[in-house]
Amino acid sequence: MTDFKVTTIDLLRHGACEGGEIFRGSTNVALSDKGWEQMRAAVADEGGWSQIVSSDLKRCREFSDWLAQDRGISVETDARLREIHFGDWEGKLISEVREQYPQEWKTFFGKPSQAVAPNGETMADFHRRVTPAIGEWAEQLRGQHFLVVAHGAVIRSIMVNWLQMPLDAITSLSVPYAGMSRFKIFEMKGSEPWAQLVFHRG
Template identity: 45%
Template sequence: MNTTIIDLIRHGEPEGGPMFRGSKDDPLSTKGWQQMQAAVTDEDHWEVIVSSPMARCRRFAEKLAEERNIPLHIADNLREIGFGEWEGLTAEQVQKRYGDQLDKFWRDAIHHIPPGGEPVTDFHQRVTDTFNHWQEHLAGQKVLVVCHGGVIRMVLADILGIPLARSFTGLAVPYGCRTRIRVDQSEFGTFRSMLSLTPGPNP
C-alpha cells in the first residue's frame, strides 16, 4: 500500500477585496497573509509544496518553502478559472452590467459561462489532469498544494462525484480553507477520499 496525503489550501484575501479575479494577479493583502500564516502550524510536516503561479498563492508558497527548507514546484495549470469580461468586477457590478447572467452561472456553470470566460469543462480537465500528474509524481509523500477556490472545487467534484454544473455553488471554499485528500495505491487500484475540510481562519 502506497499512501499519499495532499493538503489543498486556498489563498488568503487578495488586495482589492472580493471580486472575480481568476487571471487578475493581485497579491495577498495584509489580512490575506495573516489568514495564510494562521492556516499552517508547526505540526504540519509536508515534504513538498506545489503552487499556482498566481501571486496570491506563489508568494506565500515561496516563503513557506524557504522557511521549512522543502522543495517547491510551480504548476501553471493550477491557476484559477478565467472569468472573461467579469474579471475585476464585484458580484454587484456583474449583476448590474449583465443582468441575470450571474444567477444563471451559479445555477449551471457549464452552460452559462461569463462572456469570454473559460468553459468549466475545460477548467475541470486541466485541473484534474494536473492534480493527477502531481499525485502520481509525488506518490507516497505529504504534499501541500497552494491554489484557488475554483481549483479545489474541481478536485473535490472529481473525487466526490459532484456534478460540474453545481460545483461552484455546492462547495464553499473560504480564504485559507484547508482540504485533505488521501490517495491509497495498491494492487487493487487507486482509491481517493476526502479526509477533512477545515474552514479558513478569520483573524
C-alpha cells in the same frame, strides 16, 4: 509500486487579496496583509510536507515561496492550477457582475457545467485543465504528503473529481480564504485508486 500506497494531499486556498470583493480569475493580484495573516495562521499547526505545489499567480506563489523557505522544502509552480479565467468579469465587483449579467450569473451558480463568463473560460474547460494537473502531481509524488496552494474554484474542481460528484456540484462547496482540506489517495495493486476526504475547513 508496492502492494499498497497512501498519498496525502493538503489543499490550501490563498488568503484575502488586495482590491476587495472582485472577480480576480487570472488577474495577478497580491495578497493583502490580512491574507498573509490568514495563510500563516492556516499552516501554523500543520506540516510534514515533502513539497509544495503552487499556482503561479502571486497570491499563491509568494506565500508558497515564503513557506517553502520557512520549512526548508521545495516548491514547484504549475500554471494549470490558475483560477478560472473570468473574461469580461475580471476586475469587476461581484455585486456589479450580478446586476449587469443576471442570466449568466444564474447559470454560473445554478448550472455551472454550462457556465462561461463573457470572453472567459468555460467551467468544463477549466475542469479539464485542473483534473489532469493534480492527477500528474499525485502520480509524481505518490506515497508522499504534499501541499497544494491554489484558488477557490481550483480546489472545488479537485474536490468534485475526487469525491465523484457531478461538475454542477462545484458551487455547492464552500472554500473560504485560507481554507484547508486534506485528502488521502489509496492505491492497491490490482484496483483503481480511491480518494478519501479527511477534513475540510470550509
